Amino acid sequence: MSAAINALRLAWRNVLRNRRRSLVTILIATVGCTSVLVASGFALYTYDQLRDGAAREFGHITIAGRDYFTRDEETPMQYGIDDYRQLTAGLMANPLVRRVLPRVSLSGLISNGDKSVIFLGIGADIEAEAEVRGQFLKLVDGAFAAPEGALPAVLLGADLARSLNARPGTGLTLLATTTSGGINAIDVMVTGIVSTGWREVDKRLVYTPVATAQHLLMSDRISTLSVYLDSLDAVPVTHEYLSKADPVHAYKPWWEQAFYYDSVRGLYNRIFGLLGLIIGMLVFFSVANTLAMAVVERTREIGTLRALGALPGEIVAQFLREGALIGAIGAVLGTLLAGIVVLALPHAGMEMPPPPGRSVGYPLLVNASLPLYLLTNAAIIALCATAAWFVSRKAAKKPIVEALAHV
Amino acid sequence: MTAPAIALSGIVKHYRMGDEDIPALRGIDLAVPSGTFAAVRGPSGSGKSTLLNICGLIDAPDAGRYLLAGEDVGGLDEDARTMIRRRSIGFVFQSYNLVPVMSVRDNVEYPLLLLGLPAGERRGRVDEILDQVGLAGLADRRPDQLSGGQRQRVAIARALVKSPTLVIADEPTANLDTATAAQVIDLMKALGHRHGATFLIATHDDRMTAHCDSVHAITDGSLQ
């Protein structure tokens, strides 16, 4: 016990031996630690946002006809769900299920009389949809709720509305192929203009009520059911449970559809991994450099301690403790600094520019995670200790007479 | 009769510098009885330090036989030699070689830490030896807050605190003025006897040799 304290006190005094040099090294470890924590925290925050967005868009679990995900439909609704109300009632009996939303996918032409453009439509319970999509479906103009009226109400994507010169109240015509191969058209009225933040999506997006979509396609089916659970954590278990219990339908968890989330995550993991590697090397070489100087300066001392009966391993252990101590101080300071950044950023109100393909930016925030912090701290300390081992192992084995003769 | 602390026969040591072969010791035979003070004296470059380094097991001879307190230490590997130094050999250096970041107490305690003694016993032994070298009041000072004579007394305490069989002292008074050197010599003599240690001392100092039980003159790598 007291021997350990002795050893630590000795390490501390040796760190203080050349204060300025040690201070610079500790600062590098501090900045390295902070950079890793803030950069990874930013990546974690981004993943969280993207995960949230993807899960809100597709539903935590998507249910469809058995072949829906694996084959292309030859006619609309070919692999649709027939009895969705009954299926919904069954799902709602599960205590983990919060919402079940029907969706009809459709495409066709939308026209204002002068101009027709392609649309990609979603027949859905619009108000419920708006609620689960939250910030990922922003109302730009008009309202989500349909007014009582003769014409079915639709929402248009912002870029589509601009292209058709449509406003809330504008009457439009939807044209689509029916399930039996004919062409059907219905008149609709715009109630709201929305934005998903994705320009490509907003260029073609039309939300209609489920009944309107079914009416247009002349079908009683829906395409998919989106299941929302109380939390994302419950998805794996619930997905497994539901899909086992129902052989008739196909069940897909959100992550199997979240391609954007996957690709951003893949990219960020690589970028931030590389960044971490570079920072790690920087810290390593800086500590190695400092300690290498200390080792050379203390060559005679090493010889003395070896003469008194210290084994090379005990000499190395002493430098290892010094390296670890520098690392630990740097890691603690770096963690504090990162903590300040995490707490201060929400008040700074900084915005990141829109990512590729998106029309809106997002707030610059970073997450803190205990495993990340522990791992980073441990890595910094281990890195510094390794650097110490690296630079002292040779000096510790130097012939004693030579070491003692060193000036 | 106990075995001599040091028994050397035919010790040879050469240094190589590039192509040059420098003979430092050319067949040394030497016996130092246990508990005595032995001085090695000779001109600069005669091989005193080389001989002491070999006796202190921090260097190895090219040929010859070395019995340390009766034990043949010739074939031992570096770790085994280190363990013998740890247990049985103390060193006093010409320039003290104290660890500057350690207090007087920490410097003296270090050999006991290596031996793994419990804290209480370490403290007791350190207090006792510091008292014997007359530095009890300076235990918390750093070496750079001491005079040369005081530093060498710390070094003597560090060498003797583990009650070693052998103390190697290479010109321990060479850096000290005459009066201080005399005090250090007296101290070594008094404490050496009290701890039953054998001293092997390289020196130019006549007063030092006057205190020794045997004096061995070395020239050009050979004893007279």
Ligand SMILES: Nc1ncnc2c1ncn2[C@@H]1O[C@H](COP(=O)(O)OP(=O)(O)OP(=O)(O)O)[C@@H](O)[C@H]1O
């Ligand atoms: N590392 C070395 N490399 C080459 N030659 C050496 C080395 N160490 C000592 N020598 C040579 O070995 C011989 C003996 O040296 P040593 O240091 O033992 O002498 P010394 O009696 O201690 O001298 P001094 O009184 O100056 O300390 C000298 O000729 C010296 O030059």
Ligand SMILES: [Mg+2]
């Ligand atoms: Mg010498």
